[in-house]
Amino acid sequence: MTPRTLPGRTLRNTWSSVFETGWGAHAYPYLMVLPAVVVVIGVVVYPLASGIITAFYDVTLRTLNSGSAEFVGLRNFERVLADPAFVQASVNTVIWVVLNVVVQLALGLALALLLHRAMPGIGFFRSGILVPWVVPSVVAVLTWRWMYDPSVGIANELLVRLGLIDNYHPWLGDTSTALYAVTVESIWKGTPFVMLLLLAALQLVPRSILEAASMDGASGWRKLWYVILPQIRVSFAIAAVLTFILTVNNFNAIWLMTEGGPLNSSEILFTLAYKYGFKRFDLGMASAVATMLFVGLVIATTVYLKLIQAREGD
Amino acid sequence: MSKNGTWKTSAAGIALAVGMGMSPAMADNVVLWVNSPLASAPDAPIYEELQAFEAETGHAVEVQPVAHMEMERNLFVALSGGAGPDVMALDIAWVAGLADAGLLADLTEKSEPLAAQFQKGPFASGRFEQKQYALPLYTNNVALFVNDKMLAEAGIEKAPTNWDEFRQAAIAMTDEEKGTYGLTFGGGRMGAFQLYSYIWQNGGDIIDTEGNVRVGEAGAVGAVDFLGKLYTEDKAMPEAVLTAGSWDEVNAPFIQERAGMLVSGDWAISALKNGNPDLDWSVHPLPAGKEAATVIGGYDLAINANSSVPDASWQLVEWLTGPRGVELMRKYNRLSAAAGATAPEAIASLPEEMRPFMEQADAGRARPVVAQWSQIHNEIIANAWDSVLRGTPAQEAMAEADKQIKALVGQQ
Numbered sequence: 001m002t003p004r005t006l007p008g009r010t011l012r013n014t015w016s017s018v019f020e021t022g023w024g025a026h027a028y029p030y031l032m033v034l035p036a037v038v039v040v041i042g043v044v045v046y047p048l049a050s051g052i053i054t055a056f057y058d059v060t061l062r063t064l065n066s067g068s069a070e071f072v073g074l075r076n077f078e079r080v081l082a083d084p085a086f087v088q089a090s091v092n093t094v095i096w097v098v099l100n101v102v103v104q105l106a107l108g109l110a111l112a113l114l115l116h117r118a119m120p121g122i123g124f125f126r127s128g129i130l131v132p133w134v135v136p137s138v139v140a141v142l143t144w145r146w147m148y149d150p151s152v153g154i155a156n157e158l159l160v161r162l163g164l165i166d167n168y169h170p171w172l173g174d175t176s177t178a179l180y181a182v183t184v185e186s187i188w189k190g191t192p193f194v195m196l197l198l199l200a201a202l203q204l205v206p207r208s209i210l211e212a213a214s215m216d217g218a219s220g221w222r223k224l225w226y227v228i229l230p231q232i233r234v235s236f237a238i239a240a241v242l243t244f245i246l247t248v249n250n251f252n253a254i255w256l257m258t259e260g261g262p263l264n265s266s267e268i269l270f271t272l273a274y275k276y277g278f279k280r281f282d283l284g285m286a287s288a289v290a291t292m293l294f295v296g297l298v299i300a301t302t303v304y305l306k307l308i309q310a311r312e313g314d
Numbered sequence: 315m316s317k318n319g320t321w322k323t324s325a326a327g328i329a330l331a332v333g334m335g336m337s338p339a340m341a342d343n344v345v346l347w348v349n350s351p352l353a354s355a356p357d358a359p360i361y362e363e364l365q366a367f368e369a370e371t372g373h374a375v376e377v378q379p380v381a382h383m384e385m386e387r388n389l390f391v392a393l394s395g396g397a398g399p400d401v402m403a404l405d406i407a408w409v410a411g412l413a414d415a416g417l418l419a420d421l422t423e424k425s426e427p428l429a430a431q432f433q434k435g436p437f438a439s440g441r442f443e444q445k446q447y448a449l450p451l452y453t454n455n456v457a458l459f460v461n462d463k464m465l466a467e468a469g470i471e472k473a474p475t476n477w478d479e480f481r482q483a484a485i486a487m488t489d490e491e492k493g494t495y496g497l498t499f500g501g502g503r504m505g506a507f508q509l510y511s512y513i514w515q516n517g518g519d520i521i522d523t524e525g526n527v528r529v530g531e532a533g534a535v536g537a538v539d540f541l542g543k544l545y546t547e548d549k550a551m552p553e554a555v556l557t558a559g560s561w562d563e564v565n566a567p568f569i570q571e572r573a574g575m576l577v578s579g580d581w582a583i584s585a586l587k588n589g590n591p592d593l594d595w596s597v598h599p600l601p602a603g604k605e606a607a608t609v610i611g612g613y614d615l616a617i618n619a620n621s622s623v624p625d626a627s628w629q630l631v632e633w634l635t636g637p638r639g640v641e642l643m644r645k646y647n648r649l650s651a652a653a654g655a656t657a658p659e660a661i662a663s664l665p666e667e668m669r670p671f672m673e674q675a676d677a678g679r680a681r682p683v684v685a686q687w688s689q690i691h692n693e694i695i696a697n698a699w700d701s702v703l704r705g706t707p708a709q710e711a712m713a714e715a716d717k718q719i720k721a722l723v724g725q726q
Contacts, residue, residue: 061394061415150553151493151572173501173556175704259559261502262700278387280689281415 048294055287064283076288080276086289089260089267092179093248096268099180100247103187105240108194113224115195116202126199133192141256144185148172148257175265178258182266186253190246194239201235202228237308241301248297269293341372342626347389347399349613351581352646353379359645367633373626386688393417393618400621401630403451403613406439407681407691412616413442414685419617422446424628431636435678436651440614442683448614449635450651452643454579455608455678456511456600457670459586461487463594464494464574473598477515477540480575480601484550487574496550498573499541500564501557501703503696507609508577512537514679515603520695521682527725529695530716537603538699539708546705556703561585569593579611580649580671597667599674606677612651649675686722694718 018024019031055076063069080086115126132140147155150170159165171181205228213227229236251270254260260267260275269289277286352360364375378399380388386408392398394417404412412418425446429437432450440448458480460473468486484496499505513520518533528534545551552573558564565582567573569589576582577600586593600608615635617627634642640650649671654660661672681687698715702708 061390061411061417064394065416148557150557151567152570168553170553170556173553258557259502261559262556263697263704275693278391279692281390281411 051287052291052294054283055291057284059283059287061281069284072284076284077292080285080288080292085264085267085272086269088264089269089272092266093268093270095179096183096186096254097244097247099183100186100190100250101240101243104190104194104243104247105236107187107191108239109198109236111191111195112198112202113228116199129195130192132189133196135189137189137252138256140189141185141253144188145172145257148181172258173262175263178262179266182254182257185257186247186250189253190243190250193246194243197235197239197242198232201232205231233308237305241304244300244304245297248293341374342623343374343376344401344623344626344630345376345378345399346630347378347380347385347402349385349403349405350379350381352403353377359642363634363638363642366638367630370633371626371629373623373629375630390415390417393620396620398618400618400623400627402616402618404448404616406436406448406450406610406612406614407687409440409448409614409616410442410683410685411688413445413447417619418447419619419621419624419627420445420447421449421617421628421631425449428632428635431653433651433653433656433675433678435610435675435680436612436614439610439612439680439683440616442685448616449631451613451615451635451639452646452648453610453612453651453675453678454581454649455610455671455674456508456577456579457608457674458598458600459568459576459578459582459595460598461568461571461574461593461595464571468574473596474601475598476601477603481540481544481548481550484544484575485548488548488550490549493572495552495567495573496548497544497575497577498558498564498567499545499551499555499577500559500561501555502559502700503692504558504560504564505555505699505703506691506695507611509538509541509695509699510609510679510681511577511600511607512541512603514607514609515600515605516540517604520690521684521719521723525684525723525725527716527719527723529698529719530713535708535712538702538712542699542702542708545703556700565589568595580647580668583647583667597670599670599677606674607679608674608677610678610680612649684723689722690719694722 019028056071056073057069058072058075059069111129115122115129135143147153148171150156150168150173153168153171155171156165156168160168169177171177209227209231210223213223218226248268249270251274254266254268254271255274258266260271270293273286273289273293276282276289346364348360352358360377364377368374382405385404389398389402389404389408389412393412394415409418421440422445425440428449433453436450436453440446440450458473460483464487465473465483468483470483470486474480474483487494487496500508510520513529513534516533516537518531518535518537519528520534521527545555552567554563554567558566561578561581562585564578565576565585566589568576569586571590571593583597586595599606615631617624617631621627633639635651637652640652640655643650647665647668649655649668656672656675661669664672681691684690694715698711701711701714
């Protein structure tokens with residue numbers, strides 16, 4: 001190794017000088033990211049791999065404690081697929097995700113456009129609209145539970161006074177309305193986040209483009225469709241993917257409001273996996289559901305992002 | 315290290331070893347998980363009791379309160395991971411599942427000489443497959459809470475004592491215009507817990523002592539049909555029965571004077587007193603069907619199979635479930651599981667609202683002690699009850715439950 005020199009004198013080697021040349025210099029960047037890689041492997045890769053592997057073993061508390069969990073191939077998946085609750089949870093998951101994503105994006109965009117204006121007190125409205133997002137999930141869910149109460153809930157009182165229903169209705173107790181009642185809470189809670197993302201994107205749209213569109217005689221809808229949406233498409237795509245993932249994983253809303261009931265009518269795959277894992281303590285079945293959910297999420301997200309990229313290419 | 319230093323270190327080590335060898339029994343640290351109401355404040359009676367235990371034995375006890383709703387899951391997860399407490403208070407319905415998973419220490423030999431000091435039902439709740447895994451800390455059962463004012467306004471002079479009177483009272487207190495109902499009840503697993511007493515009262519069973527599944531038989535079906543029709547036909551229960559998944563939600567209509575009767579245990583007493591101090595209510599033994607029966611609840615104490623301090627843990631279990639435990643539970647207004655607690659003089663010394671529970675203690679029945687009980691209760695019977703509330707005939711719902719339970723316990 002060549003000693004480091006300054007004009008007129010030689011510098012003494014330090015321990016860090018081994019990273020300045022040769023293999024040391026080559027390894028240096030890898031060593032810098034090593035702690036982060038170790039953490040990611042520990043908290044993401046290992047649990048993920050462990051979960052997928054568990055799906056192929058008969059892991060219950062009894063086998064876990066005795067250390068006798070056997071490899072059972074696809075039997076956990078067969079048992080899950082044979083459970084009528086899984087079929088219902090899968091259908092519910094699709095309804096739950098589609099409703100949440102579509103309505104949250106539509107409402108979030110509408111609110112963002114509404115609040116992207118210069119008017120007196122706009123700061124107050126922008127802050128106020130974020131309240132549902134800021135409220136802790138548990139507080140929000142329990143508040144909505146009482147609002148839906150079939151005897152004294154304010155939701156029923158409001159709907160009766162508006163003439164939309166004749167009698168109080170057990171929204172969370174009726175198998176035909178429970179999932180939709182929880183969806184309303186989830187949309188209320190999630191929309192401000194979408195609004196925030198899209199509002200930030202709207203504020204980056206150059207005014208000159210909008211003014212040019214106006215001068216060309218573009219109407220409000222045409223400006224939205226041909227000018228604004230293309231300008232914010234990246235943020236819109238990110239909002240869509242995040243809403244999709246957050247909705248699939250939105251365990252709190254369903255668990256705290258209905259626990260997937262009544263009669264599995266509001267069960268989604270996430271709550272079903274939880275029940276298998278922490279009610280039945282059948283970790284093999286829980287992992288099988290979680291693995292299917294993971295694969296589904298990866299495929300859906302990848303396809304969506306590819307479509308966005310393809311449109312970018314066009 | 316210098317030669318001099320080495321000698322000093324060796325001498326200190328020898329002195330420590332000799333000292334330890336000559337000292338009396340080592341003091342151990344015991345970790346105790348209790349359901350949170352027992353350790354709700356720093357001055358809760360259990361802390362004083364544990365100080366007495368520590369002074370007597372020299373052991374130290376670390377109390378960790380856990381909410382009832384979280385306790386079962388936390389115990390399963392912690393114990394199966396090789397961690398968790400040394401001693402745990404656990405709902406009597408969880409003993410079988412934890413014992414079946416090999417997570418509880420076998421106390422059969424140690425507890426045999428103590429059997430006579432407990433009531434039979436609560437003592438049996440700690441037994442699974444001929445082995446004793448837990449000793450009863452306290453017991454409870456369900457009785458009938460009646461709003462005396464609503465009952466009198468309905469023109470009924472005394473609380474119901476049989477099913478006919480029970481139904482008549484429920485109908486009489488129901489008034490659609492005033493928005494009042496005869497009975498508040500739970501949906502799902504809450505309702506399932508309340509159902510069991512009625513199934514036994516009707517001569518039915520869930521899983522009998524030979525392990526036969528019997529929920530599809532006439533006794534069980536008749537009881538579910540009777541209670542279901544109080545909602546579907548007589549409209550004597552509020553709509554809240556469809557969603558009431560906690561005791562707070564079951565109690566609410568009674569506290570708000572919208573329901574005249576409540577089937578619950580002694581844990582409801584403080585909720586009623588705090589919720590509506592002006593409420594005019596009384597407690598009565600559960601109205602009897604073909605026979606008297608009430609479901610036993612309560613908490614047991616058990617020891618972690620992997621505890622590093624099994625002897626100190628046993629000492630703690632023996633202390634808390636022994637004679638001092640009777641007085642401890644009295645401070646909490648809980649019913650002791652000691653055999654002497656059912657003696658007339660012991661019952662007479664209880665607060666008035668507690669007496670009916672102990673008076674009917676002999677009719678107490680334990681839920682089946684099978685490893686799959688949590689799933690049977692939380693999913694299968696809870697779903698059957700939910701189905702009946704939504705119009706499915708009881709015969710059909712219970713036949714389906716019967717099929718599912720048999721498949722689960724391997725009888726098909």
